[in-house]
Amino acid sequence: MKLKEDKMKTEEIIRNVPKVMLHDHLDGGLRPQTIIDLAKEIGYKKLPTTDPSELAEWFHRGANKGNLVEYLQGFEHTCTVMQTKEALKRVAYEMLEDMKKDGVCYVETRFAPVFHTQKGLYYEDVIDAVLEGLEEGKRDFGVGYGLILCGMRNMKNTLEIAELAVNYRNQGVVGFDLAGEEGGYPPKKHLDAFQYIKQKNFNITIHAGEAFGKESIWQAIQICGAHRIGHATRLVEDIVFDKDGNVVRLGELAQYILDTRLPLEICLLSNVHTGAVDKLENHPFIILFREKFRVFLNTDDRLMSDTTLTKEYTIASELFGLNLDDIEKLNINAMKSSFIPYKERLYYIYNVIKPGFQKMREKLLSLKV
């Protein structure tokens, strides 16, 4: 079934089918008005405006510089206003409300506790507050969640964060991530953290192949034991194409990732903003999808990249010709890749995603779209 050409229609259809998102940064997705409110409460003066749409535009301009280092600068402002339990709880709660509006049925959100202790909160206070907001949001909006704790690649305390993630495994934390600037900070520097997670039979995702090449992806998987990769955009370096752009052969790493069904958390718009790809049309997502890699779409940072999951899928539909079956397949890929227990994943696939897409197909048939 082909999605209708009409832009509004496509977007509406996509918003109304149950979607799954596994790569979303809590501190990259605040509502502009919330930043303004929180900044006012603490007397934070570094925001350029108190107009929400101007502020959103300012964050986006700051992020859209074509390199990861500048892209990450905006987080200083969002993290500064997330230093109290109340602020952390509000941001987490609102994130789930925004997911509900966007038609997301399950989300794994992530953040780095180390950025939220400037006003004296302990790590546990920070994580408890976020989990409280998420739990209330789940109750009020019916969106499932898992929390991922990020260690930062340029810091030395990643083992401590990995230990925290494991300590909270029965309270909503589902995994551990390594985020931040990629060039010059190889994941193997944090081997102790990854080995700890592995020994505890817990879950690892690593940002890799975004600002650095396929070597970074290889290291994340084969040295650090990542179960999923965030971005993996530069995996395309391990694929051989003919002069017409057809895939001729996969390199050993790409073949391994394909054969082991290792999930790749693709973030289209963010990759343009950080310069991982020069333009959306050249994003390797569609090659990976057609070659049957386990890929799915994500927002990364909704505020900085001015995006939503609906927008990411709408763009992919328009640029790459995805149809409703493709979008269902991608969301099932995402659910299969989540860090929640297998039976819960099956529940979402068979009781939420498949019936939701079927309902939409029937609706479209009845409308003769």
Ligand SMILES: O=c1[nH]cnc2c1ncn2[C@H]1C[C@H](O)[C@@H](CO)O1
């Ligand atoms: O796209 C990204 N690549 C690497 N690190 C990122 C990206 N987006 C956000 N982060 C960082 C900045 C945040 O403060 C941190 C935790 O969410 O993760």
Ligand SMILES: [Zn+2]
């Ligand atoms: Zn990210």
